[in-house]
Amino acid sequence: xxxxxxxxxxxxxxxxxxxxxxLPDCQLDVxxxxxxxxxxxxxxxHPYHGRRGKLNENGLEAFDTTLKLFKEVQAExxxxxxxxxxxxxxxxxxxxxxxxxxxxxxxxxxxxxxMGWWIPEGVVLFSKLxxxxxxxxxxKRGVNFVDQRIDSIDALGEYDRVVWALGSGVHHFxxxxxxxxxxxxxxxxxxxxxxxxVGGKHAYVNGGHFVPTDEKGVYVVGSTYEKExxxxxxxxxxxxxxxxxxxxxxxxxxxxxxxxxxxSGVRVGIRSGYLPILEQLDEKNVAIYGFGSRGLLYAPxxxxxxxxxxxx
Ligand SMILES: Cc1cc2nc3c(=O)[nH]c(=O)nc-3n(C[C@H](O)[C@H](O)[C@H](O)COP(=O)(O)OP(=O)(O)OC[C@H]3O[C@@H](n4cnc5c(N)ncnc54)[C@H](O)[C@@H]3O)c2cc1C
Numbered sequence: 139x140x141x142x143x144x145x146x147x148x149x150x151x152x153x154x155x156x157x158x159x160x161l162p163d164c165q166l167d168v169x170x171x172x173x174x175x176x177x178x179x180x181x182x183x184h185p186y187h188g189r190r191g192k193l194n195e196n197g198l199e200a201f202d203t204t205l206k207l208f209k210e211v212q213a214e215x216x217x218x219x220x221x222x223x224x225x226x227x228x229x230x231x232x233x234x235x236x237x238x239x240x241x242x243x244x245x246x247x248x249x250x251x252x253m254g255w256w257i258p259e260g261v262v263l264f265s266k267l268x269x270x271x272x273x274x275x276x277x278k279r280g281v282n283f284v285d286q287r288i289d290s291i292d293a294l295g296e297y298d299r300v301v302w303a304l305g306s307g308v309h310h311f312x313x314x315x316x317x318x319x320x321x322x323x324x325x326x327x328x329x330x331x332x333x334x335x336v337g338g339k340h341a342y343v344n345g346g347h348f349v350p351t352d353e354k355g356v357y358v359v360g361s362t363y364e365k366e367x368x369x370x371x372x373x374x375x376x377x378x379x380x381x382x383x384x385x386x387x388x389x390x391x392x393x394x395x396x397x398x399x400x401x402s403g404v405r406v407g408i409r410s411g412y413l414p415i416l417e418q419l420d421e422k423n424v425a426i427y428g429f430g431s432r433g434l435l436y437a438p439x440x441x442x443x444x445x446x447x448x449x450x
Contacts, residue, residue, distance in 0.1 A: 139164045141448070142297040144288050147176035148433040149303035149426050151272045152441035155207065157301075158279055160445050167297075168276070171287045175305050175403030176433060177266050180326050180349045180358040182341050183434035184225050184260035187412070191227060191255055194432065195413060200439035201259070207438045208263065214278075215271035218264075218352065221339075225260030228253050228344035236388045240348050242338035254344075262341050263434060264352040291423050299448040302425040306404035313419055318409035319428060323368045325377035325402045326360030332394035346384045356398065359385060363405075372402035405430055416440050416447070424448055 141164050143154045154168055183204055185197030194200070208220045226239060235253060238244045277283065291311065294300050306321060308314040328351065331337050337357060342348040349358045362380045377400050386392045407430035408415065414436050415428040426444045429436055 139298045140296065141166045142169060142294050142300045143167075143303060144169045144294075144300065145174075145303035145305060145307065146170035146269070146273070146283075147174040147303065147305050148179070148437035149305065149429065149441070150301070151176075151269060151276075152207065152438040153301045153303055153426065153444050154276055154281060155211075155272060156438070156441045156445045157448075158276070158281070160449065166276075166280075167282045167284055169284045169286050169288050169294075171285055172307065173403065174269075175324070175405055176269060178324060178326060178401035178403035179263075179265045179433060180341075180347055180360045181220070181263035181265045181268075181351075181434070182225060182260065182343070182347060182349055183263060184257045185435065186227075186257060187432075189227070189229050191257075194435060196439065197435065200435050203439045203442065204434055204437075205261065208261070208268070211268065211272050211275055214275045217267070217271070219268045219271050220261055220263040221350070222259065222261050223350065224340040225257040226338070226340050226342050227255050227257065228342070229255070236344065237390065240338060240342050240389050242336045260341060261434075262349055262351075267352060291419060298422060300423050301444055301448065302419075302423065302427075304425075304427060306406050308406060308425070308427045311425075313417075313425060314427070317415060317428070320407040320409050321368050322405045322407065323362070323364040323402060324360065324405055325362045325364070325372055325380070325400055326358050327374075327377055327381055327395075327397055328399040328401065329357055329359055329395040329397055331355050331357060332391050332396075335391065344388065346381065348385075348389070359395070368404055372400055374400040377402070407431075414440055416444055418447055 143150045185201040212219045347360050406428050408428045416426050
């Protein structure tokens with residue numbers, strides 16, 4: 139069977155990997171070009187949402203699927219691409235211990251009763267490294283990568299099955315217009331902590347997030363949810379000022395952070411809920427999009443169903 143996957147963010151990469159799992163002999167080509175939100179993702183993944191920590195729909199199953207994928211890619215790639223160091227979710231706005239929690243001076247289990255809750259299984263993925271790793275693994279298994287924009291679902295007529303995992307690129311395609319989609323730009327800053335601040339090993343979430351990276355002392359501080367100027371270039375100044383307003387009370391040394399990079403992307407959400415869209419467009423085309431802020435939780439889980447849909 140000749141298969142094409144269009145898009146190589148968390149959605150497309152999970153679909154490509156799953157195709158090879160379910161159909162090891164297929165001929166698989168991946169088409170992708172342009173920006174991807176997945177490179178900007180701060181890398182947090184756990185099965186819950188909101189301040190009250192409600193379990194997401196199919197959250198546990200989806201989380202297990204994601205974790206299994208990360209472990210497999212890491213084992214085959216041979217370098218660390220994620221850490222399971224937990225997520226601290228703060229509920230008490232303005233709690234005096236918040237700064238120490240960010241700085242790593244308080245253990246998660248010291249604070250969970252009073253400030254929020256602790257998700258020990260929570261994961262931090264090093265998003266860019268991961269995408270490089272999964273691409274490397276797929277190339278080793280014979281997948282062909284083509285750096286090409288595909289502008290119409292009729293353009294890939296020679297393939298038996300095509301999965302469209304376009305992220306925000308879906309707004310150019312007619313099939314997405316029947317859904318009420320919400321596009322939100324997000325910026326996150328990569329920063330080095332000031333002298334003398336150790337930093338927590340875990341991800342810290344309180345509206346925004348403070349997340350460790352693969353480099354010691356370097357954190358992702360995120361993130362913005364912008365409604366305007368969605369398709370314009372990313373702006374370090376705008377990101378810095380919005381994130382400063384969000385963090386300065388919780389982390390008064392914000393101005394001493396050394397800003398190393400800004401990453402941005404456009405999230406695609408569904409107005410009526412938070413579950414992504416998986417749809418059969420016709421007998422050979424399937425589309426998967428609308429992961430919002432939960433790409434890591436749901437992409438591998440929905441990818442399994444996308445491939446099943448293609449093969450049924
Ligand atoms: C700042 C920020 C922080 C985030 N943090 C997290 C987080 O911590 N945890 C989490 O789970 N989620 C997070 N998210 C959300 C997450 O990034 C998205 O859910 C996820 O990236 C969506 O993946 P995707 O594959 O659908 O889209 P994308 O990653 O955008 O991939 C789309 C792909 O399609 C390709 N493409 C598009 N159009 C075409 C075309 N016409 N032809 C060929 N190729 C095309 C693009 O090049 C790209 O490869 C964050 C998002 C942002 C912006």
